[in-house]
Amino acid sequence: MAPWHRTLLSIAGFLILWELAAHLAASPTLPGPGAVARVLTAETASGQLPYHLGVTLARVAASFALAMSIGTAIGLAMGRSRSLNGFLDPWLVLALNVPALVVIVLAYVWIGLTEAAAIAAVAINKIPNVVVQVREGARAADQGLLDMARTYRLSWLDTLRHVLLPQLQPYLLAAARNGLALIWKIVLVVELLGRGSGVGFKIHLFFQLFDVTGLLAYTLAFVAVAQLIELGLLSPMERHVGRWRTARP
Amino acid sequence: MSAVGAPPAPERPALDLNIAEKTFPGQGRHAVPVPVVRDLRLRVGARESVALVGPSGCGKTTTLGIVAGLDRAFTGTVQGPADGRLACVFQEPRLLPWRSLAQNVELVLPPARRGDGSARCWLERMGLGEAMARYPGQVSLGMQRRAALARAFVTEPSLLLLDEPFVSLDGPTARRLRRLLVETLAERPCAALLVTHDLREAITLADRVLILSPRPTCILAEIQVPGRREERTETDVERLRQDLLDRPEPAFRLIA
Numbered sequence: 155m156a157p158w159h160r161t162l163l164s165i166a167g168f169l170i171l172w173e174l175a176a177h178l179a180a181s182p183t184l185p186g187p188g189a190v191a192r193v194l195t196a197e198t199a200s201g202q203l204p205y206h207l208g209v210t211l212a213r214v215a216a217s218f219a220l221a222m223s224i225g226t227a228i229g230l231a232m233g234r235s236r237s238l239n240g241f242l243d244p245w246l247v248l249a250l251n252v253p254a255l256v257v258i259v260l261a262y263v264w265i266g267l268t269e270a271a272a273i274a275a276v277a278i279n280k281i282p283n284v285v286v287q288v289r290e291g292a293r294a295a296d297q298g299l300l301d302m303a304r305t306y307r308l309s310w311l312d313t314l315r316h317v318l319l320p321q322l323q324p325y326l327l328a329a330a331r332n333g334l335a336l337i338w339k340i341v342l343v344v345e346l347l348g349r350g351s352g353v354g355f356k357i358h359l360f361f362q363l364f365d366v367t368g369l370l371a372y373t374l375a376f377v378a379v380a381q382l383i384e385l386g387l388l389s390p391m392e393r394h395v396g397r398w399r400t401a402r403p
Numbered sequence: 404m405s406a407v408g409a410p411p412a413p414e415r416p417a418l419d420l421n422i423a424e425k426t427f428p429g430q431g432r433h434a435v436p437v438p439v440v441r442d443l444r445l446r447v448g449a450r451e452s453v454a455l456v457g458p459s460g461c462g463k464t465t466t467l468g469i470v471a472g473l474d475r476a477f478t479g480t481v482q483g484p485a486d487g488r489l490a491c492v493f494q495e496p497r498l499l500p501w502r503s504l505a506q507n508v509e510l511v512l513p514p515a516r517r518g519d520g521s522a523r524c525w526l527e528r529m530g531l532g533e534a535m536a537r538y539p540g541q542v543s544l545g546m547q548r549r550a551a552l553a554r555a556f557v558t559e560p561s562l563l564l565l566d567e568p569f570v571s572l573d574g575p576t577a578r579r580l581r582r583l584l585v586e587t588l589a590e591r592p593c594a595a596l597l598v599t600h601d602l603r604e605a606i607t608l609a610d611r612v613l614i615l616s617p618r619p620t621c622i623l624a625e626i627q628v629p630g631r632r633e634e635r636t637e638t639d640v641e642r643l644r645q646d647l648l649d650r651p652e653p654a655f656r657l658i659a
Contacts, residue, residue, distance in 0.1 A: 298493065298495060298497050299497055299499065301468075301471075301473050301493075301497075302491070302493065302497040304472070304473060305471045305472070305473065305489065305490070305491040305564075306490070306491075306510075306511040306554075306558065308510065308511070312510065316499060316502060316506075316510055317499065320499070320501040398500060398501045398502075398538045398540070399540075
């Protein structure tokens with residue numbers, strides 16, 4: 155059996171199980187896949203779902219870019235400098251252990267109920283994880299190649315681009331993967347607490363109306379988009395940057 | 404009035420090295436620093452080739468690291484070439500595995516000179532014309548070492564540092580590469596400081612051979628190799644080697 159056959163079978167099994175459970179429960183709080191699909195098409199046709207999904211996606215993209223660039227810079231610095239690492243490490247431990255909810259509430263209180271506060275809150279939640287992963291990568295960097303860069307007086311930009319970043323690539327990719335999964339979820343909370351648009355806002359609305367069908371429809375759309383990004387963006391990127399590994403003589 | 408009779412200014416050496424002491428931090432709680440190099444003084448004239456020969460673990464690579472400016476934790480002074488042009492061929496080729504051979508050579512050029520064809524020219528000179536677009540992992544170790552030589556020469560160095568440049572190659576490949584290096588140095592002369600544990604290699608490549616002691620390293624003996632490098636035959640090299648090994652001083656027993 156081809157792997158994609160198995161995947162198809164697995165999805166079909168899940169749908170059957172779901173339908174069966176909905177049938178047995180016979181309650182509006184557990185709608186079957188058919189009902190959810192109907193809401194999904196209706197919401198798509200009305201433009202509601204694409205709009206809110208788009209807004210959420212934009213927030214995810216902005217906070218992801220912010221968290222990855224700031225986290226990479228700090229992680230690199232901490233991985234390469236022992237004294238800086240010693241100084242910043244307690245802060246990192248603190249940042250890793252502050253609950254996401256606290257950061258979000260504080261951002262809204264301090265900055266106000268604005269878009270900037272929402273994006274900052276999500277980025278701040280993610281930065282410590284990026285730092286930890288990139289720091290690991292920077293520590294593992296090949297000293298011999300860095301010595302080579304120094305003897306040949308490569309500029310710091312060339313050293314970063316040609317010597318360090320290629321070695322960090324697996325760590326960056328892992329950070330990006332975990333990052334997306336985490337950011338998706340935090341963005342929803344941010345939207346639920348203080349935004350008038352986005353999937354999180356809609357879910358808040360559905361919760362108040364006890365509309366589980368709508369809730370599930372938005373969740374499924376959301377999961378599908380996340381999977382598309384993995385398949386369409388992250389995996390091809392991984393193959394592209396890793397092509398020297400698989401090149402055969 | 405004319406300047407007739409003014410003696411030419413003595414040429415500044417490509418390297419003037421004086422390591423008073425270099426220590427490694429010891430292990431454990433009551434660590435005592437271990438001296439690795441002590442009172443090592445040497446000069447390499449412009450276009451001169453000097454080989455450092457000594458038992459393994461004697462601090463040869465440490466010395467080269469100091470000359471390359473990678474290690475500043477020592478007492479003493481190091482003065483490189485006036486124009487600062489220094490290139491290094493390391494014990495491992497140290498090519499970036501994620502860049503092609505051409506990109507690896509190109510990268511060490513200042514940005515203004517990239518793409519001017521000199522990287523390609525040097526790779527061709529090293530016999531790598533066909534392999535330029537390949538990644539280092541796709542070519543043999545001998546070819547990687549050739550690329551490392553191309554990378555060193557493309558920077559037009561005044562001082563070339565070579566740290567066991569042909570180690571772990573099979574005999575014929577190492578011999579071919581040594582000949583290539585001698586020829587290249589004859590065409591594009593520069594000073595060279597070579598570190599090796601192989602006396603034959605030292606005599607083949609150098610004008611002057613320095614025998615180093617075990618730790619803490621200092622110079623035990625100095626041999627001027629007669630004749631021009633590019634005219635030396637393998638018989639010449641073998642004769643001088645036998646002659647050195649037969650000498651009674653203990654220094655020559657160390658490298659036998």
